Amino acid sequence: MDFAQVVRRRRMVRNYRPDPIAADKLERIIRAALRAPSAGFSQGQSFLVVQREELRRRIAEICGEPGYVVRGFDPWLSVAPVHVVCCTSEAAYHERYREPDKLASEGRERQWPVPFWYVDAGCSLMLLLLAAVDEGLAAGFLGLSEPRTADLKELLGIPEEVVPVGLVTLGMPAKDRRSSSLSRGWKDRDSVIRWERW
Ligand SMILES: Cc1cc2nc3c(=O)[nH]c(=O)nc-3n(C[C@H](O)[C@H](O)[C@H](O)COP(=O)(O)O)c2cc1C
Numbered sequence: 001m002d003f004a005q006v007v008r009r010r011r012m013v014r015n016y017r018p019d020p021i022a023a024d025k026l027e028r029i030i031r032a033a034l035r036a037p038s039a040g041f042s043q044g045q046s047f048l049v050v051q052r053e054e055l056r057r058r059i060a061e062i063c064g065e066p067g068y069v070v071r072g073f074d075p076w077l078s079v080a081p082v083h084v085v086c087c088t089s090e091a092a093y094h095e096r097y098r099e100p101d102k103l104a105s106e107g108r109e110r111q112w113p114v115p116f117w118y119v120d121a122g123c124s125l126m127l128l129l130l131a132a133v134d135e136g137l138a139a140g141f142l143g144l145s146e147p148r149t150a151d152l153k154e155l156l157g158i159p160e161e162v163v164p165v166g167l168v169t170l171g172m173p174a175k176d177r178r179s180s181s182l183s184r185g186w187k188d189r190d191s192v193i194r195w196e197r198w
Contacts, residue, residue: 013138015176032131044092080169
């Protein structure tokens with residue numbers, strides 16, 4: 001598919017057909033995420049792919065799906081045939097930026113006004129979402145917060161130092177309810193793009 005078309009077609013899909021994803025498609029989608037840039041090539045991103053039905057059902061419970069379904073939403077997570085937990089490791093960046101070629105002045109690790117470990121996770125996330133569209137599939141992203149993060153880490157055996165930043169669902173799209181947030185409309189481009197000077 002043409003790149004511009006992939007970008008235009010991408011949207012968060014929150015309902016799926018239960019059909020499994022072919023292994024080669026899934027492999028290509030995950031590989032695309034691995035091509036993301038990372039600060040200092042730290043490569044702190046990691047991905048946990050979950051396909052087992054029982055685990056997906058437990059993840060859906062942890063993320064509060066039953067409560068959403070009662071309120072009339074589609075059973076998003078339990079139905080999607082694949083979950084990808086996108087993770088990052090802050091420690092990988094500290095380790096990398098203490099190497100000689102990355103040390104800042106006076107031999108100290110740089111200050112981190114922007115946490116690059118989240119920037120890089122976002123880069124990977126976008127590649128996952130776009131690669132899914134390119135494969136003729138749909139994807140959705142669910143953000144995580146406590147206590148769900150802790151429960152998810154325990155369920156899936158995610159190590160202490162690894163932070164799950166969110167969950168991507170993959171699969172064939174079913175008719176879904178669009179996010180009510182979209183009614184806000186796109187911001188006027190002149191208010192977000194400036195040229196030469198702010
Ligand atoms: C960091 C981040 C967190 C998000 N968290 C959620 C979420 O928890 N639940 C959800 O339904 N959508 C979530 N979304 C999806 C946004 O609502 C969606 O991207 C936005 O409304 C624009 O819609 P579109 O992506 O379909 O174009 C999240 C998106 C991002 C980038």
